[in-house]
Amino acid sequence: MGLKFIRAELHVHTVLSPCAEIEMLPPLIVQEAVERDIQLIAITDHNATGNIAAVQKAAQGLPLTVLPGMELQTREEVHNLCLFETLAAAAAFQEWVNRHLPDQPNRPDYFGEQLLVDENGDFLSTEPRLLLTSADVSIDDACAKVHEMGGVFIPAHVNRTANGLLPTLGFVPEGICLEGLEISKHLKPDEARRQFPQIAGYHLIQSGDVHRLDDFLGVNQFEIGAPTLAEIKLAFNGQAGRAHRILSRTI
Amino acid sequence: MNLETIIKDLDLTVLTEPQDFSKITPSSGYASDLLSCVMAGAAKHSIWVTLQAHGNIIAVAALLDLSAIIVTEGALPDPTTLVKANEEGITILATPKPTFDVVGRLWEMGLRAG
Numbered sequence: 001m002g003l004k005f006i007r008a009e010l011h012v013h014t015v016l017s018p019c020a021e022i023e024m025l026p027p028l029i030v031q032e033a034v035e036r037d038i039q040l041i042a043i044t045d046h047n048a049t050g051n052i053a054a055v056q057k058a059a060q061g062l063p064l065t066v067l068p069g070m071e072l073q074t075r076e077e078v079h080n081l082c083l084f085e086t087l088a089a090a091a092a093f094q095e096w097v098n099r100h101l102p103d104q105p106n107r108p109d110y111f112g113e114q115l116l117v118d119e120n121g122d123f124l125s126t127e128p129r130l131l132l133t134s135a136d137v138s139i140d141d142a143c144a145k146v147h148e149m150g151g152v153f154i155p156a157h158v159n160r161t162a163n164g165l166l167p168t169l170g171f172v173p174e175g176i177c178l179e180g181l182e183i184s185k186h187l188k189p190d191e192a193r194r195q196f197p198q199i200a201g202y203h204l205i206q207s208g209d210v211h212r213l214d215d216f217l218g219v220n221q222f223e224i225g226a227p228t229l230a231e232i233k234l235a236f237n238g239q240a241g242r243a244h245r246i247l248s249r250t251i
Numbered sequence: 252m253n254l255e256t257i258i259k260d261l262d263l264t265v266l267t268e269p270q271d272f273s274k275i276t277p278s279s280g281y282a283s284d285l286l287s288c289v290m291a292g293a294a295k296h297s298i299w300v301t302l303q304a305h306g307n308i309i310a311v312a313a314l315l316d317l318s319a320i321i322v323t324e325g326a327l328p329d330p331t332t333l334v335k336a337n338e339e340g341i342t343i344l345a346t347p348k349p350t351f352d353v354v355g356r357l358w359e360m361g362l363r364a365g
Contacts, residue, residue: 076305077284138305138329161285169307170286 001225003241008040008220008227009033011071011081011156011182011207014051018112018132021212025121026051026058028213034064038218040227042069042083044156046131047097049090050116056087057119065227071156072097073132074139079156079163081182082146085229089149096145100135139169143176152179152229152236157209159187159196171198179236180205185217189246203236206246219247252276252360254319254342257298261356263321263344266328267336275342277318279365280357282350286311293317294365300353306332313339323350 012029013020033041041064043052049070056066068090069083084090105128106114114127137145143153155165155172158181165172165181172178180203183192189204208217223243224231234242254272258265265272281293282300289311293299298318301308304326312320319342322328328336328343336343346353 076303140306167285167287169303169305170290170311171307173305173307174310 003223003225006039006222006224006227007037007218007247008042008222008232009038009208009210009216009218010040010042010067010069010083010154010205010220011044012041012210012216013045013071014043014055015113015115015117016045016048016051016127016131017071017211018046018106018108018114019211020045020112022113023213024211025117026055026119027121029055030059030062030064030066032213032216033218034062036216036218038216039063040065040067040222042067042081044069044071044081044083046071047073047101047133047135048114048127048131049087049094050127052090053087054117054119058121067227067229070094070097072142073134073163074142075134075136076139076168077134077163078139078165078168080139080142080165081152081154081156082142083152083154083229083232084146085150089151093146093149093151097135097137100137101129102133102136104130104133106130139165140173140176143178147177150229152233154178154180154182154205156182156207157184158199159183159192166196166198172202178202179233182207184209185215188248203244204246205244217249219249221245221247252362254298257357257360258344260360261321261346261348261353263346266322266333266343266345267341270342272342275318277362280354280362281365282354290314297365298357298362300350300357302326302350304328304332306335308332308343309335309339309341312336312341317341319344321346321353323348323353
């Protein structure tokens with residue numbers, strides 16, 4: 001398989017996340033990614049997967065692959081990117097998460113609306129349950145579950161005080177087998193390694209944690225055969241000639 | 252004030268192997284659920300009140316040589332965490348009460364911040 005360079009943004013919210021801007025609609029998300037020459041995105045709403053299929057449909061016919069994902073908040077209040085190869089795997093994971101989410105209604109006036117939409121961005125329904133909360137599962141169990149479903153587990157914005165792994169739990173738990181750690185857009189990878197010596201040895205990705213169209217970064221460069229999760233795993237492990245690096249930004 | 256009095260007074264459940272708690276005298280108290288704050292802020296030999304039950308609490312307690320951890324709100328460390336706590340000689344105490352109550356009671360008993 002010939003390898004190609006693919007730019008990716010692996011942390012993108014839609015209007016299903018109460019904190020996302022109303023512009024985070026499937027057609028606008030895919031248009032923005034394509035305009036920025038990003039060929040791969042992962043949709044990662046808070047504890048939810050309901051808008052992924054709509055974004056995948058909106059991307060049909062465009063040079064953009066949309067991976068299913070979720071930004072899971074575990075019991076420790078840590079946010080984690082959970083990426084899957086298929087919608088079916090994401091749906092199965094959602095079912096498991098649902099069993100551990102508290103049955104607490106959303107307060108749209110306080111947290112924001114949680115909207116399910118179609119591929120045109122048209123309103124379908126509202127998610128009534130509060131998504132901005134912790135599922136009652138440990139980060140260790142969540143990681144194991146994601147792997148059981150063939151997924152990839154990457155703690156999100158690990159440097160961030162709010163819901164980041166390093167401030168919350170101090171360091172990466174012993175015995176947890178992660179594909180990598182995500183750093184926030186404001187931090188350069190070498191700065192992150194200086195500030196947090198405890199992340200030495202972990203593979204880093206960087207994302208815009210896209211809550212508005214302006215947040216797209218696309219600095220993850222993969223050298224892979226195809227935009228699939230299987231290829232991404234090879235790249236994170238540096239296997240079969242596959243590679244992943246964080247591009248330095250010129251602006 | 253020793254740990255035995257605290258355990259009795261606050262009706263705490265001892266989750267780790269029993270020791271002679273009358274010989275352990277916490278120097279001060281500290282409360283936070285952010286482990287990075289604990290590592291930076293808790294004094295040596297203090298007693299730490301938290302609702303964080305993740306296994307990383309053991310390493311933090313060992314690092315700071317804490318007298319004990321009181322895990323609040325009914326949060327329960329998993330069995331591997333307790334095994335590790337016993338290996339490290341860390342005492343973990345549990346209570347269904349919220350952190351606010353526990354800290355208030357410790358203050359009444361005369362414990363202060365480090």
